[in-house]
Amino acid sequence: MHKIEKLFDINIVLMTLFSSLETIREEKDIELIYDMEATIPKELRGDSDVLLRVLSKVLTFVCQNTDKKEIVLSLDAPEDFVYEEFISFTIKDTHIEKDKILEFLDANINYELKILEGKIVYENDADIHLDLPFKISELGHRRHYRLPDISMLGKKVLLICENETIAHSIEKMFKYFLYDVDVGFDAFKAQGNDLTPYDILIVDDHLNTEEFEHIIARIQQNIPLKYVLLKDAHIVESKTISVTTNLVKPVTEESVYELIISLFKNQTGRREVRSHSKMNIVDLENVLQVNKDHEMPVNQSSKIQESLESMIEKRRGLELPILDKAIGEANTKNMGLSYTHELKNFLDTFERSDLYFREIVQEKSIHKMKEFCIDLERHAKLIGAESLFRLAETLSLIFVYDKLDMLPIYPGKYHIELEKLIEEIKKELQMK
Template identity: 75%
Template sequence: MHKIEKLFDINTLLMTLFSSLETIREEKGIELIYDMQATIPRELRGDSAVLLRLLTKILTFVFQNTDKKEIILSLEAPEDFMYEEPISFKIQKTNIDKEKILKFLETNLSKDLEMLEGKIIYERDVDIYLDIPFMINELGYRRHYRLPAASMLGKKVLLIGESEQVSQSIKKMFNYFLYDVDVGLDAFKSKGNDLTPYDILIIEDKYNTEELEHIIARVQQNIPLKYVLLQDDHHVEHKTISVSTHLIKPATEESVFELIVSLFKNEKDHREIRIQTKENIVDLEKILQVHKHNEKHVNPSTKYEENLKSMIEKRREIDLPVLDTKTGEENTKKMGLKYANELKNFLDSFDRSDIYFREIVNEKSIHKIKEFCIDLEKHAKLIGAENILKLAETVSLIFVYNKLELLPIYPGKYHIELQKLITEIKKELRIK
């Protein structure tokens, strides 16, 4: 079998993997963490499509069968990656029966492993352990990420995250660039609650408050502290007074590299001597504990629901025409149809459909809701019914993420929008 040796970026593959697992991750409320050794080359040669398929199969199986809320995918490689070396992919502590895991690996991965020339490693303390050989893109290339300026070297980071495992994974990635990283409030307290030595402050976005932002902004008047929010990929950004940028989970070596470059690309080459002042003393523990005390515990699925609601709210703010005849005429013309005929077809198909929609929502008939939304979107888009189209897309969004409990308000909304649209169509067709 001919082995494919195409060039690919391991970070891009890992982010694609993360996105492809979005639905099951959110359904199970599982956080996927990448733990990458500094020896992993940035660019590799091999069959990335098969590797992506294999890792997707593995993580889908793990997510379906684990009761853990954090799963770590570890990537390890030899210290001297000379030419072609094995990369180890490991997953530990899944709480899945070992025999079930081995049966899955041997039954479902054999073809992909053969194509990659990989093998299963049987080790008692590791649930899943695969060795897959890849070629390095550039021979003798030891440092896979090189900071472009001296001003980016020798920085100190304070990292305060919700998950210890996520924090330690990110710390390891900063350590690659020889950054000194303190993790957690205890480490910060041991330094006297003083932000003066730090170049970067990274805090989980759920802990961020307007009060904290004002405190950090005051500190930033004294020292060039970069304030970074650690956030998941569904976070809706808002304007802030002190936040420099965001680090999106799951972090990879490349995303940390890009973060550093973006933060310090305009810095001078020398580091200013900083003088400790009382203004840089901040009791972060007190601030964050107050925030946690006031905040009800939110599990991952509830947090995701809140972010989904935010996306829906943004859609509501968009002001669209009830019937955009110009767009509708262009759409029908492209398809060789007559606009007036399609308006009549919409009336025939969807007049009184608000009653049917209310019924299937009350029944929570998933299949019927899906079919109705697809049909409504198709016809609404064709005739330029922009407002109805937006509503149908929003309902589809709720359906896709299996949040049917958010649906009850939409039959009423659809009734109102449908009546407006029917009135506009009748005006266009001059029907009384």
């Protein structure tokens, strides 16, 4: 029997496998997850068609007979993949009787195993364990993915995914590139609920909300945060406010590699130094779509109110300049803009906006208020209007914590801050 040794990409085999099982996965509502160790080469030599046939048979059998809603296919290989090594394909916790599994394997994949020169491993705690030998594509080619530019190294990731298995799998893939990864709400809380240190935020699509996108859009004005949604393959694209791109399931080492390149391809050749002087605090567990079907207990709502009022009180005590010319000129110069032009633009846009703000607060038009606050923050920050920018940040906190009953006092506060700023801007323009 002639053994075929053609070059193939293991990721393409896995993606094809995922697609071929789509019907039965959807019928039984099963999540198929790939758990790939960093030792798996991207390119191999062997018979990819027969490999696909074996995996398809095995996973079809498992899907047909399991009562689990989550199936994990794990791939592992020796640390030193020198020339030809066994790759282990294992599936655990299928809830299928061991005798039934062995009977199926003996009857249905022996022919393919002979072609591949592989074997069934019986003395293992996995329900299914196949060892299949493949050759590496190039001798001495040990590290299988290399990022093309130094600017793509040293990133920090926050991953919010309710499925712990998927989260663990994605975490390992990012760590392959030596990325620092925090997983889950508890890890984020340990960082003080501060998004400032992170380069990438990955969130389950079903947890995302329009409100949260507005929050991220505000934060992206302060830090270059890449917001990525973890999506099912069949989810239709929708218009988003702050999402940079999507990471589509099933996640493989290849898709993480491509994600990193797509996020940072325009920053090659330079290392970005970010300022940690200002924190970007968000209570992710509160603002994401987590357990929203359950009404918040009264005492918890009271604690949130107290926390918010405390944060606002701290901000109130800060003495900030009405118009910091040095900051404004630096901001506009970095963006290739004219400071004078942006001051005039602010006047044209916001000179009578206190009347509009009062009107939308009275109307309780949430969407208009959110849009207004995001726009106000962006323009105030650009020209160095530090005091008004802080007020806009406070308004955003009120939306984050859903304490809209605190809003009625702010049209008056905004009117006073706006008048002071307009006076300073007009003085600055007269000096030109």
